[in-house]
Amino acid sequence: MAAHQGRGSQDSTARTRDPDRTRHEILSAAIEEFSDKGLLGARVDAIAERIQTTKRMIYYYFGSKEGLYRAALAESYRRTRAREQDLGLADMPPEQALRELVRSTLHYDATHEPFVRLVLFENLLGGEAITQLDEEDRALNRGALDLLDDVLARGRAEGVFRDDVSAPTALDVHQVISSLAFFRTANRATFRELFGRDLLGDESADHVRDLIEDTVVRLVRI
Amino acid sequence: MAAHQGRGSQDSTARTRDPDRTRHEILSAAIEEFSDKGLLGARVDAIAERIQTTKRMIYYYFGSKEGLYRAALAESYRRTRAREQDLGLADMPPEQALRELVRSTLHYDATHEPFVRLVLFENLLGGEAITQLDEEDRALNRGALDLLDDVLARGRAEGVFRDDVSAPTALDVHQVISSLAFFRTANRATFRELFGRDLLGDESADHVRDLIEDTVVRLVRI
Amino acid sequence: MAAHQGRGSQDSTARTRDPDRTRHEILSAAIEEFSDKGLLGARVDAIAERIQTTKRMIYYYFGSKEGLYRAALAESYRRTRAREQDLGLADMPPEQALRELVRSTLHYDATHEPFVRLVLFENLLGGEAITQLDEEDRALNRGALDLLDDVLARGRAEGVFRDDVSAPTALDVHQVISSLAFFRTANRATFRELFGRDLLGDESADHVRDLIEDTVVRLVRI
Amino acid sequence: MAAHQGRGSQDSTARTRDPDRTRHEILSAAIEEFSDKGLLGARVDAIAERIQTTKRMIYYYFGSKEGLYRAALAESYRRTRAREQDLGLADMPPEQALRELVRSTLHYDATHEPFVRLVLFENLLGGEAITQLDEEDRALNRGALDLLDDVLARGRAEGVFRDDVSAPTALDVHQVISSLAFFRTANRATFRELFGRDLLGDESADHVRDLIEDTVVRLVRI
DNA sequence: GATGAATGAGTTTTCATTCAT
C-alpha cells in the first residue's frame, strides 16, 4: 500500500548526510512506536515511516528490530537523566522535601509517558532488556533512592519521621511512590472507564497529587 | 490408507464431543497466552497448541483472534467474580476490616496474575475492550468499592478514621490499594533487577504486605 | 461467527422428515447461490444457511460441492422445460409468429436470470458441466430451434422471409436472438454504468424489446 | 549458510531490479488469471507462479488481491485504448463503413478474449469495479459510440440508412453489435456443445462474421 | 551513507469435507 512514494533524490538536502541526526531521529521514532505498541506490536515499517527514512537505515545503524529496541530503551533511560537535577531538597524541612520529591516524581512520570510505558511493557514481557541495563542506568535509579534516603534520614534525625523498628526503609517509600505514580499510566483506561476518574487528566490533577503526597507523608510521619 | 490408528475410546477425554468443554479450554488457553504476550504478541497457533485442539476450532467458536481476545478478557473478568465472598468484614473493628480487605486484594491479585496482566496489557494498548465491558463486570468493580465504603464509614463513625474535609474518599483509598497491589505485577522485573526485591516473591511477602497495609491504614487513620 | 445458532429439535415439525422436500430446498438454494457467485465463489455454508438445513445434508444428498453444482445446473435446465408450451405460433402469420417467439424468449430470459447467469458462469469457466448434460436437456434446446425452423419455413413458403442462398438458417437466427437476449444479463452492469441504459429495467423495456424484435425480423424479412 | 548458490549475472532477466517491469508482469499475469477464473476463482499464488515472482511482491505493489484485481481491470481497459485507430471510415460509403466498424469490433473482441472475459466476470459479480472506472476509460467507450454516430449520420444524410421515428440510435446499434460480439465469448461453450458451432472457431468464422454484419446492416438500412 | 525492490518464513483466516451421536 505504501509502495511508491517516490521522492526523487535531488533537493531534500535537509534529510541527507547527517548520520548522527538520522540515528537520533530513528531512536526518537522508535521510542514512540515501542512505547505505543510494545516490542511485539511495533512495526519496523512504522518506525521508518514516522520519520523520513527507510528501513534500511534502521538495520544499518541498529542491526535488528531487537537491537533498535534495546537502543531505544537505553536512550529512553538516558534522556531521563536530565532531570533529578538539584531540587534543593537539602534546604527544605524534611516533610516539605519529601513532598517536593514526590511531586517531582509525579510530574516527571506524567510528562514522560513514553518512558513509563516502555518500562511497563518491558516488565510485562520478559523484562530481559532490563537485565542488560548499563551500570549508568542502574546508578541513575539508585540516585533517586539516595536522595530519598537523605530526606528520610534527616526527618528521622529531626524526630519528625518514624524511626521505630517497622519504620519504612527508603526502598519501601520508593516502592510506594513508584506504585502510586506508575498506576496512573498503567491503569488509566480502566480507572477512567470504571470510576470516571482520569488519573492523568487536568481535572483530577490536584486531588490526585495531594492524595499521593499525603499517602507518602503519612507513611513516614511519626 | 493407514486405518487402525486407533485412539479407541479409552481416555482421551480432551478430544471428544463436548462443545462447552472445548470452548472453555480454548478460553483458558487464550487467557494464558494473551496474559503472557498481550494481544499483539499472542499467536493463535500457540493457543491451539496449549490445549489439544486446532486453530480451526478457535475460529469455529470465536470467529477471529480479536473475537477470542474479547471473549478471553470477559471470561477473565467473569472468573473474577467468584471471590469477594463474605470476608466477614462487618464483624471486625474498622482498622482490622480495612487490613483484611487490603490483604484480600493483595492475595487475590497475587494469585490471579493472568487477570492482572491482561488488564495491564489492555490499558497499555488502547483499552478499547474495556469500554465494552458488561454492566456485570462494572458492577463487580463497584462492589469492591462499596465494601470499602462501608468500612470507611464505620471507621469514621467510630471516630477512628479521618473525617476532615481532606479525608480520602473510598475511591481514593481504592486507588491507593490498587496502585500498591498492581505495581507488584506491573513492575516486578524492574524492581527485582534494580533493587533486588521480588515484590511477589516469598521472601519479601510479609514485609511487602505489611508495608502496603500500613500505607493504607495510615492514610485513613486519625 | 455463525456457530451456535441453536434451534433445539422440538417443534420445528415442518422442517424434518421430508427427504424430497429437503432435497428440493437444497437445490433451490444451490441454484441461487451458484447463480449469484458462480461455482468458485459459492460457499457450501452459504447454501446451507439459505434454507434451514445443515451442510451435512448437502453431502448426504449430493456428495460434494461439485455434485451439488451439477445437480443444480441440471435442475435449472429441467425447470426451464415448463415453458415453451404452445405459444400458438402456428396460427399466426410468420412475422408475427417470429416476433412472438422473440418476445417469449426475451421474457423468459428476463424472468429466469438465475438460469441465465448459471449458463454464463458455466461458459466462462470450462463449461465442463455442459458436456455432461442429459439428452433431455439437449433435446429441450433443440426444441426451441425446431419451433424457429417451422416459423422460418412458413415465412419462406409464403414468400415473406428471405430464401436466397445467404439467407440465415434457423441456427443463425437462434444465435442472434440468444445474443441479444443474453447480453442484457451478461453486460447489464457495464451498459448501465457507461451508457445509462438499464437493459433489464422497466424504463427501457419496451424500447429494448422493439429494438431486438426489429433486428431479428429485419434479418429474415425479404 | 548455503552460500554459493550462484545465479551469477547471466541472463535471468526476469528476476532483477526493474520495478516497472515487475509491476507490468504482475499485471499481465493477473489479467490472465482473473480472466480465466474470475476474482473469486483466481489464486494469488497462481498469479505469482505465472511469472517468476513471489506472492509477496504482489502485496508489495498492489496491497491486496482486490487491489490487484482493480489494477488489472483498469490496465486491461488501458491496453484496449491502443485500437480504434483510424479505420478510415470517413472515406468509405456508409454501409461499407458500418461493415468495417462491425468487422473491427468483432476482430478486436476475438483477439482480446481476456479483456472480454474480465468484463463478463465483472458484470456477473456485482460490477462494483466498473463503477470506479476512470473518466478516460469511459471516454474510450464513448469514442466507439461517436464513431458509430458519424457513420449513421452520414448514411441517413445520404438516404441509405433509416431516418424514420423508430430508426435505431447509435446506442441501439452499439448494443446490437456488442451483443452479437460478446455472445461469441460468453456462450461459446454452450453453443458448441448444443449446436456444434464454435462461434470463435476458424471454420465458422466467415459465416458468423457475415451473419453479424448482415444483422447490423439490415437493422439500419432503408 | 542512502534507497527502493525483493524475499522467506510465518500468521491469520477460509473452506470443503467428515465424524460421532
Place this chain on the structure above:
DNA sequence: TATGAATGAAAACTCATTCAT
C-alpha cells in the same frame, strides 16, 4: 435422516530482513 462439532489443506496477508545500485 438429521445435527453440531471437528478437521486438514489451502488461501490471503504480514513482517523482519537482505540485496543491488
